[in-house]
Amino acid sequence: MNRYDVVIHMTEPRYWVMLGLSFLVGMALIRRYNGLKGEAKDRGLVQMGAVLLTLQVGYQIYMVLNPHFEYSIHRSLPLHFCGINIWLLGLNCFWRNRWVFLFTAFMGTIGGFHAILTPQLTVGDALPILVHYYINHAALVFVPIVMAQAYGMRFPEWGWVKVYLMAAGASTVMAGINHSINVCFPSDVVANYMYMTEPPKVNNPFVFHDWAWPWYVVPLHVALVLHLLLLNALYRWRLPSGRGGEAWSDGQRGGRLPLWK
Template sequence: MGQYFSLIYAGEPIKLFGREHLTALAIITLFCFSFLYFRKVWGEKEKKVVRWILAVLIVVNESALHVWSVYWGIWNIQTMLPLHMCSVIIWASAYMLVTKNYSIYEMVYFLGLGGAMQAVLTPADAAAYNFPHFRIMQTFIAHGLLIGIAIYMTVVEGFRPTLQSFKRIFVWTNIYMVVIFFLNLAIGSNYLFVAGKPEFPTLLDMLAPWPWYIIELEAIGFAIFFLLYVPFLIKDWKTKQVTAS
């Protein structure tokens, strides 16, 4: 059992879109699609219980990563502070689930959903591990829950982003990035990967060298936000057409 919690993994690393990876993606997909059924079944009492369960799960899962890192002596302020986008959204999403805070929902929808989808498709930071090792399990659970929470709040609780949400989150994300850039300079970190490309392989390797890839990331981020908003843009357009007719 200890081998599945070890720092150095002796087994074969996960193969991108191999059997294990595709199985994990299928489980996450089924988890999210299940909300289409349960939204017709759950009442307010059941929804509250589900929100609390999701909040506890994501907090415990993220806390376990910090405990594991401390145990193996790899926890440090340069890599483990909750400042990467998905880390921020993990803790924010737990608060949102309990309070149903709409402003945080906007963050979870655009940043959580957009970032977590990329993370489960290319789990680069845990690519050296494979199922059922703790590190790869923790990665897929964290990001799978982020995707599920954003979809749950939209499909079951009836929340939805607006055009103002789109603009607001894009602006605040850029402000946050500037703050993190200077923090990176102060403590020698690379949060948000704005100080340089990560050491492990990622999609950033396909972009221009630093600092030019940051501009490309801006365009990619805008495109992802837009794609996430398109379903609601279409819905609003159809509603206007019906109203006009």
């Protein structure tokens, strides 16, 4: 049976192998996509979205049908921030919506980056789960970069504040969902989506394992704000926003309706 909350430490060879592969594949994706033009670029984005969504469906089927895996509503649903973001990211390859981009570029990049640096596999480390974990989180980091470079997406001014408020609201709701699952479906394991029941087990300067809920959440919110500010500065430095802080470049307006609604 699968183990829960498997932490991969820096002392393990697979930590460095998967970290290196995630970076190399991500850079190759950016390089490959930068070479696409016109309809080929649009087809590439749709194909990328189809692959991401197929992986998510296949992952759920694998967990349900695998006789060696104990599927649990307490741990197996895609209700962590990264789980929600990978679905939104895949769907946005079809939708091409600027507000979905804003949320996934901020929250997905932050979550994916930390998930690769301090991996904690909540439902075990079997090879298919391990590979899925790194594909998902590498995609969360690199696909928004592809979207920004290929389609001229920009962060609107104060967009990071809106994302923080959405994230804070979502995590507060998730605390209630976790509690409802734990009360209605008692189990040896607890529902801990978005880590709103107990803190992550990884070593991180913003994670205080000895603090009780809800106090351990406070430094996580501080960390989120700091990361949002840093990522906002990086994106706006590399890809300055349009006039008025609009979320797409002026170049996307010419000759046709904007791709990003």
